[in-house]
Amino acid sequence: MSLYIGLSQWSHPAWPGQLLSKGIKSTEHLLDYAQVFNCVEGNTSFYGVPDTQSLTRWAKQTPDDFRFTFKFPATVSHQGQLLDKVPEALSFIEALAPLSEKLGMLMLQLPASSGPEQLNGLAHLLSALPNNLQYGVEVRHSAFFAKGEAERMLNRLLIEHNANRIIMDSRPLFSCPATTPALAEAQHKKPQVPVHIISTGSAPVIRFIGHPEPDYNRRFWQAWLPRIQGWLDEGKSVYVFVHTADNQFAPILAAEIAGALQQPLPDFPGLAPSPQGHLF
Structure with a gap:
């Protein structure tokens, strides 16, 4: 049982003198952030995989119980069919190896255009992902909020794979x-x-x-x-x-x-x- 509470970033121009100490380098902001919050929503990975040097530094700057929740890159979630994205998703997870002990959840944020036609691909993708990690799926298509068969199918699929509906x-x-x-x-x-x-x-x-x-x-x-x-x-x-x-x-x-x-x-x-x- 754990409550993880955090923000969508660990640095902001308005935070020095508030959340963050004044005068510290931007590369050290995570040190201050992790003294207060025990997780962060890593949005940068949506646009590209962080480099190994950065991942290694972040691992050193955070306590053992800190958790990073990175988003799958947009090339997985927003481009093409989920059915074809297994190799790219696995490659992304492999690239996060320097933070493997601190990965709280990997989040698949699907666009509003991604509807029921993608459910088979989603099932295929979730089946292929390593089961030692937690996954979250965020949907935005209206069919998944209509309380009809599409939403029931989505929820059943997520329950089957122990994936969390964000x-x-x-x-x-x-x-x-x-x-x-x-x-x-x-x-x-x-x-x-x-x-x-x-x-x-x-x-x-x-x-x-x-x-x-x-x-x-x-x-x-x-x-x-x-x-x-x-x-x-x-x-x-x-x-x-x-x-x-x-x-x-x-x-x-x-x-x-x-x-x-x-x-x-x-x-x-x-x-x-x-x-x-x-x-x-």
């Missing part, structure tokens, strides 16, 4: 009109899909896309608390990845959620510890 909760982001350019851009880029709460594997994943204003988020993330605790009580691991429109305030939102789950985070390295030892 849950995207972008409701806070769309809960009010855009008032800033960052919020407008986020509403344009982020998917607005229904929240179907289901655990198809042993490690449920929630991607929570928050609003920059905390008051817009609270009622949405508070509703998750009993569900997350229930999964933990069942002996499952749970991954919670917190985003905000431009991610400037994502660390603070994640800390608030962790505290509500009775698993408060350490003080941010970029902030002087308060007398009570708490962030707020």
